[in-house]
Amino acid sequence: MANLRAENLSKRYRQGEREVVALEGFTFSFPQGSTAVVGPSGSGKTTLLNLLAGFDLPTEGGVYLGELALHQLSEDQRAEVRLRNMGFVFQQWNLIPTLTAWENVAFPLLLAGLPPKTRRERALALLEAVGLLERAHHLPSRLSGxxxxxxxxxxxxxxxxxxxFADEPTGNLDASSREQVASLLFEAGQARTLILVTHDLELASQADRILHLRGGRLVRVATPAPG
Incomplete structure (x- = not known):
């Protein structure tokens, strides 16, 4: 599995006459397992996620997937890297409202060019894994949060x-759903690199490590106590 790392990552932009520093000098190599990124609003969490995923480009420094320099790729090339190497869970779910549950799950497989039978079988197997096989043919509007x-x-x-990547994945959920989604998320993160951005310190405490951002800088790396 290719290692994702950031080297001296910075992002600045202009706001009128003022230069805003969203992220400054961030360096970290993300190992397998779960890493939570926490910090107050405006600390640079979302900026960091957008840079790591190649949605945005840094002002200085770089993002590397193995030896591949993501920040040096074109927008189309970065999109292809995301499709093949990255999965995303957002706070707002971002499901396609006109597609059923299984069709939503199968959509990345369609983009990747897999045949229909493979797409359907893989999607249904994944829905079964998250306990939703019986809801496979429901539209998002008929599903709870x-x-x-x-x-x-x-x-x-x-x-x-x-x-x-998971960006505030439990922010819009009730307590029972938060616990269920968190359990599935961390289980999925065991065999891959999970990067979780959250305000929820209880959720972050379940990660293997916690990165604390403040004022756009990495100020602390912590390992939660077991249990």
């Missing part, structure tokens, strides 16, 4: 990516 997030997680795992 927790169910939609489990569909989103299944979709993120469709191409078995080595890297999984």
């Amino acid at each position: 927790g169910e939609q997030q489990r569909v989103a997680l299944a979709r993120a795992l469709a191409l078995d990516p080595p890297i999984l």
Whole structure:
């Protein structure tokens, strides 16, 4: 599995006459397992995720997947790297409203060019893994928030990516659904690199390590106490 790492990563932008420093000098190599990124609003968490995933480009420094320099690729090349190597779980679920649960899960497989039978079998197997096989033919509007997030997680795992990003994945869920989604998320993260951005310190404490950001800088790396 290719290692994802950031080297001296910085992001600045102009806001009127003022230069805003969103991230400054971030260096970290993300090992297999789960890494939670925490910090107050404006600390650089979302900026970091966007840079690591290649949604945005750094002002300085770089992001590397193994020996591949993501920041030196074109937008289309970065999109291809994301499709093949990264899965995403967002706070808002981002399911396609006109597709059923299994069709949503199968969508990355369609983009990757897999045949219909393979797409359907893989999607149904993933829905079974997250406990939603009986909801496979339901549209997102007929699913609860927790169910939609489990569909989103299944979709993120469709191409078995080595890297999984989760951006506030339990932020819109009730307590029961939060616990269920968190359990599935960390289980999925054991065999890959899971990078979790969250305000929820209880959720972050379940990760293998916690990165604390403040003012756009990495100020602390912590290992939660067992149990």
